Amino acid sequence: MNQALKTMVPVLETKNITMRFGGVVAVNDLSIQVNQGEIVALIGPNGAGKTTAFNVITGVYTPTSGDVLLKGESITGLLPDKITQKGVARTFQNIRLFKNLTVYENILIAKHLRFKADFMSATLQLPHARRMEKQMHTDTELLINRLGLQSVKNEIASSLPYGQQRHLEIARALATEPELLLLDEPAAGMNPQETDELTAFIREIKNEYNLTVFMIEHHMDLVMEISDRIYVLDFGVLIAEGNPDQVQNNPKVIEAYLGVEEDA
């Protein structure tokens, strides 16, 4: 019942967003709502417009029309860094780590947005800048230990095995201290065991850091197990929504998506 109470507070809303690229309508009149404390999934066949929806939400693209609201406030047209500062963090479908930097540096960089001193104070290590710098290091150590990355802390990011790179990307997103976490196919390329571990990991961090999670995913086991609600997109249009049972049994969804990729 606690859950039911929480579901009343929307963290993210999109109001009729449309994203056109020339003649292609990648996202068409999409309205969704993600409530505080929920794990919501966005699914749909390849090219359905899922990543584009994420890019509109995070400010990579300004929607052709429509509005994106974060906790009731419009964030449409803001730059990605501004939106991250407002508490939205994301991962990418094709992992985008700072490849030649260490695991530690990757996470430390994600703390830069909370650094409030100018570059001169930082360079000359003036007391207030020094204090903040120290805090960044403490927070980074803490997060690294908490997320079990201490053994690879000084490894170069691109040298990590694939699964761990995905793990690091989520850790880096968490380092920005988000309220809303967007995951774009976090289980892509993972085997069933890794996928199970990921499922547990997402649950864990969600509870520990009080997150709301909105994720794109193709692994149906994961989606059905973890999601409170699911939105289904096809050719940029929302064709269904509901809890896992409702979506699984929706004939439109079976036709558009599950029918094609039953094996997933």
Next chain:
Amino acid sequence: MKKQYDKKRVVLNLILIAASVALLIYANENMSFYSKRIINLCAVYAIMGLSMNLINGFTGMFSLGSAGFMAIGAYAVAIFTVPVDVRAEVFYLQPMWPLIANIHIGFLPAMILGGFLSAIAAFLIGFPVLRLRGDYLAIATLGFSEIIRIAFTNLQTVTNGPLGIKYIPSFDEIWWPVGVAIVTTVFMFLLIKSTYGRAFKAIREDEIAAEAMGINLFKHKMLSFVISGFMAGMGGALMAGILGTIDPKQFLFTLTYNFLLIIVLGGMGSISGTIISSVIVTAGLEWLRIADEPMIMFGYHIPMFRPGFRMVVFSILLMAIVLFFSKGLMGTKELSWELLGNWYKRQRARFIKKDPSLKGGGSK
């Protein structure tokens, strides 16, 4: 264990600093004018290399404007430090613009002014260009560099046009250039070590990810670009103080390629690499002057050696580096005692393998 190691490093650093200072004092007292000029040029090239590496190596942008920023700094010194009473002689074709004809300042304020004017120029170019994605910056800065040169060629009453400005009070001591080079190097180390330096590297690694981590791309690129512009302005100012005479042709965009060579050879994203390679390149360019002289070997006149051949050799070297050492001397690493220690241990291990008797002690 760690503490002890730190102590060792502090001692080594102190020895290094003391030795360098002693060496510089010795050089300044005893070396010929020509040798000191080469040291001074090394210092200026080091500053220019750092300036260019900040943008190209650390922030991952591609700028080719060094010569232009350098010209601004050089002319700030040239225009404002030439003694007022010789100005009529310098500007003999057309008198100097009355508004500035009587303004005279010392070298230090003129150098800082040069740095600021360059930084302002960087801001003005960066403002429209740095918002765009892609390599527009290379084109814009290359254009800027040429525009500055052409403008300085034609602003007769300010820059004395193509004739250039002579009688700039010059120094044959090494303290200004070497001093500024040291300050710039220390500043760069601290900047790159700071959270802003890490943000620059993040942009270099992946702009989109950096932005998603809350880093404002425009602001940080601009910061890097403006600091770099300031450094280049200082470098140009020092150049004017070293040479005593400057004209617009010295700042052809080909000058920028020297700095490009320095950062490619030293390592894009390595401060110590830049310093090492600025010395190699400057000294090498001087040494290569023999390629510009006629060469007679065994009574046979070798036809290739003639003015301009130096730059051919130079270009071939640049290509060879790009082809065979694409990461340069240092890559993105920095020289450190640990790195030297490891290198020494590896070399020693190799010798011991070849000749086991070298292994000291009673281990046999």
